[in-house]
Amino acid sequence: MMKKFMKKAAVCTAALAVMWAAGAQTTFAGLDLNSSDGLLFTASTETPATLEHTNLYYATIGTQKGVAATEAPKLITCFPESLNVLSGGRIVQVNNGHGTAEYDRSTRTLTWKESIQDLFAVPRVKEAVSISPDGNWLCRFEKTSASRGDVILEEVRTRKTLVLVEGAEYSYSTLPVLWSPDGTVLVYEKNTLLYFIKPSEAFGTARNAEEFRKIGPGLISNVSWASEKMLVYIYHDLVYAIPTTELNIRSMYGDMLGIGKVQGRMISPFDGLKDRFWTNAQCTALVLVQNNRTLWYMELDGTDFDYATTLFSYPFVNVPGSAITFNVFWTPDIRTGPLKTEQLPIVWVEMLRGGQKESFVYKLAVDAEHSNTYFSALPVPACTSSPAMSPDGKTLAFMDEKSVHVYDLLRWKQIADFSGESIVCYTWLNKSELVIGGDETTRIWNLESGDSSVLFLSQPIQYGWNGETGDIIISNGSGNWKYNKDRNSWDAVSGSVARKASVQNVYYRVFLSESRNNTYTNAVYVRSLSGLSETRPLTELFTQKKVEKPKVALVIDAFDNADGLTKVLGVLDRYNLKVTFFLNGEFIRRFPNGVQEIVACGHECANMFNSVSSLTSNSYITDENYIRSGLARNEDEFFAVTGAELTLAWHAPLYKSTAEINRYAGNAGYRSIQPTVPVLDQGTLEETARYGVEYYTSARIIEIITARAREGGVIPVSLGVSTGTRTDYLYDSLDVLISAIQDSGYQIVKVSDL
16 A cells, blocks of 8 residues: 655654644554454545555444444554653653554553544644653643633643633644753743742642742743753843752742843844843853844843843845744853863754745854854755754754754754654654654664664555464554554564455445545445345544535735734644735735745735725825726736736725725725724723723633624734734734634635635
């Protein structure tokens, strides 16, 4: 049987799974029935939220209660969409569309810890989970509404839980927590204040009250661990270094102590909503990325009156919003003098160009006097992603579709490479071993010896029954494997699949036919060949008719500002969604590369007139000629930039229009679009103070949208930064909005599909 693999690479993050309600369609194939009424078959599922892959199932035939299987079919392969290491490396955790499984290395047993009843559905998207570096603790969200959830601290061994934050704004990508490198301290954000907690004391009576564990105002982006011994905290423009020993003292005398020692002063205030920073282990050097665009390198001299010495500043991205992510890794100590060593930063940038993701890597170069400083490009294989530093900080791993590469950070030289099957994801087990999830196997690879050992099988390649022993056999590029029912895992064997697949034995014949459930493209049926003739579906799922979910259109409005564009494109790409962008003429003229990126990603583009001016203002004569001309000029400018045409849908800037204006646009061939809910994500705090109107946070907007959603509705999301002040932007919570819409029972489509 030929293998079938994903269409795009996965990024490995710790995750659990939740329901994903739209877009899944499963196809069954590869029926093989043995003489003992054992049936093997595969199910391949493609959803917006998961990688396309094939699973192998086992069922026993014995007709009862209107169905053919004696019990629910059992999933016997485990596809690794993401991997994590728990309990000091003893447990390898696997997350995919079915839920969460754990492989115990000591017993070689694979156990599903969390899964859904319908194993064929696979309609799930992974939630954000943050696991401590030692694998003994984890933080996760427990969703409480469409846009909010509690932040939970959980002990892996006992499953004890503690609510750290109630009603936090939900996210599928990040949690408002930060682990120390040794996992002994956790910093968390609660109501724009930062606190710390020691997990080892979290469930005991020795835990201090939260008020004595406060660090100060800020978001989780305001802190970074320089090392396991030092936390760095930025408040306004001051950089503080807080030794972990001081955290112990603060837990007893927090109301009497300051924040820590000032390490330096930045030239401008730090914006926790938009900026990120990294420091070296001594907190004497700092890399800052402002608004995902400008890269800074500064040296800190330990004073609060002089600004930090800026040795490098560069607008890193020439197309607004094209950088998806930044990561900074510090080299091991480099000796620069008889008594002096320093670390140099390596910056990994993931960009979106032409609808494709590319990675670029840069290393700081500096002379002995630190008078000439610049970032030089480092060679990196094409199409790489998912960089992760080894636990000892000496090497960096990253992956492409066919390999996992390991580089020496100091010399930037490849020291090991794993290949042999398509790579899905990986994670470090320890400083010399990685767990690698491939399209055929999940295994442990020792980068020093080059040896690897298979833990379990990811997908079936060639499979069947052993005609003599009745064992289930899979043959792939790594050898031949026998299924062990007791351990739900696989053992290496010498024999390959020799028996020819069969769809009939003495008592039954199996076949594929149509399904009444539109979740499946087909269904497995069993026909009795003895006694009374009858045909039954393998499970009742195949006869449960499901009504197609109602559709709503998610529209992205691009006025004259490109802030948020990359994040929006990245989220839509991750969920494999195509939506409609309404483009204003000012946006097209200012950001032609951004417009080309939208088109390259396959999204529908519609007309938002040629200017941002209000069409209902008395300042303009909005007759039919004016409307036709504004629409036509936008068409021409879009065509000049992209060589493509706008779809024939339009709305006025901020949806401010009249029936007469819409009639003019209709005469020009356009369909007028109105939102299901008003535009709420452009409101500012200044407008609230001046006019007394309500201010809507992103979480509140998501709640309103899900409450008012209806079939055929249009849900608007605005790009760009407001002219006034907002505490957050809806486009930053796009993944939460998408999930909330789907959880409400709707499927997201383009405007032209309504």
